[in-house]
Amino acid sequence: MIWHILLLSGLVIFSILAILSKDLIKSAISLAVASLLLGILFFQMQAPYAGVFEISVVAGLITVLFMLTIALTKTEGDVRESKPARIIFPLFFVAFILIDFFVMKGLLQKVPALPGAAELGTFGDVLWKQRTFDLVGQLAVILAGVFAVLALFRKRDKDE
Amino acid sequence: MNSAWFVYMAFAAGLLFVGVYCLLTMKNVIKLFIGIEVISKGLSLGLLATGFVKKNTLLAQSLVITFIVVEVCLVATALALIINIYRHTKSLDVRKLTKLKG
Numbered sequence: 001m002i003w004h005i006l007l008l009s010g011l012v013i014f015s016i017l018a019i020l021s022k023d024l025i026k027s028a029i030s031l032a033v034a035s036l037l038l039g040i041l042f043f044q045m046q047a048p049y050a051g052v053f054e055i056s057v058v059a060g061l062i063t064v065l066f067m068l069t070i071a072l073t074k075t076e077g078d079v080r081e082s083k084p085a086r087i088i089f090p091l092f093f094v095a096f097i098l099i100d101f102f103v104m105k106g107l108l109q110k111v112p113a114l115p116g117a118a119e120l121g122t123f124g125d126v127l128w129k130q131r132t133f134d135l136v137g138q139l140a141v142i143l144a145g146v147f148a149v150l151a152l153f154r155k156r157d158k159d160e
Numbered sequence: 161m162n163s164a165w166f167v168y169m170a171f172a173a174g175l176l177f178v179g180v181y182c183l184l185t186m187k188n189v190i191k192l193f194i195g196i197e198v199i200s201k202g203l204s205l206g207l208l209a210t211g212f213v214k215k216n217t218l219l220a221q222s223l224v225i226t227f228i229v230v231e232v233c234l235v236a237t238a239l240a241l242i243i244n245i246y247r248h249t250k251s252l253d254v255r256k257l258t259k260l261k262g
Contacts, residue, residue, distance in 0.1 A: 001164065008171040011205075015175055015198045019182040019191065027194050038201055042224075045212040050224040054204070057228055062197070062235050069190060069239045073246040078188070079253045085185035096177045097170075104170045108162070126218040127225070134222065138229045145233030152240040 007041045010034075016093070020086055024078075028066040035059035049123055168209030175202030189242050189252045193235075200231050 011034050018030035035058040042051035127135070175198055182195030204224050211220020242252070249256045 001167075004164075005167065008168070008205075011201070012171060012174050012178070015178050015201065018194050018198065019178060019186070024188070024190055027191065031194055031197055034198075034201060038205060041205070042208060045208060045217065047208055047212070047217050047221045047224070050204075050208055050221045050228075053225050053228045057232055058201075061232060065235055065239050066190070066194075069242055072243055073190070073252055079191075079251070081186055081188065081191070089181060089185075092181065093174075093177065097174060100170050100173050100177075104173060105166050108166060108169060121218070123218050123221060127222045130219070131222045131226070134226045138226055141230050141233045145236050148237040149240045152237070152244055 004041065004044060007037050007044070011037045011041070016089075020089065022078075022081070024070045025067070028063055028070065031066070032059045032063040035062075162213075165209065165213040168213070169206060172202045172206040172209065175199070175205065178202075187254050189245065189254050192254060193238055193242065196238075197231075197235070200227070203227065 014030045014034035014037065018027045018034060021027050021030060035054055039051045039055035039059060042048075042054055179195045179197075179199030179202065182198065183192055186192055186195065204227055207227065208217075208220050208224050211217050211223075245257065246252060
């Protein structure tokens, strides 16, 4: 449990660094480190497939996509973020954490969650047999993403 | 076990707060998108932690993998949109997108 709390603290700290740092490259790298910590946490929670996806896809592919976008959109004068928002953040964050720790326990007893029955079979059984419709949805989402990117980078016709 | 669930969900809520704060205060479009990524990390942590605590890891894992696939498609499309926005406005400032041109 102590390892888990350390990993979770690191995850939150790197996420805060990702949103507060001025340099976009540093933000993207902080986000990648946060994904890496989340992936390690998934491994610790006996979810190796989710961990592998988190590390390879989110920490790897998405970071590369972010870097590519940052490199393609380099401007001389970067967008100026408001300073008060950065300064006030710790105050709001501490207030939220305090409220969070007071409210969350009561909230969790009221909110219904997954049933607590022990599972049978392997991960493959669950993914391919119980959640087959999810896989169809995933295929549709991937195709939609590919067509959206193709449409956004389509060359203009000569008539336009 | 309930106390462990409480800790995971409290941290997931913290991540959600960080992401929402970024969305409310930042002006750079890429920064806003990093905020959305942080929110999605909180969500996937909440999904898997609930499965782990309730001894339903396999189902939670398959949900998280579905969520990651959706997230990647979202990122690819949104970053393509951001590059197009940059080509049109020569800036990443979200305030410049409020001007409507016929």
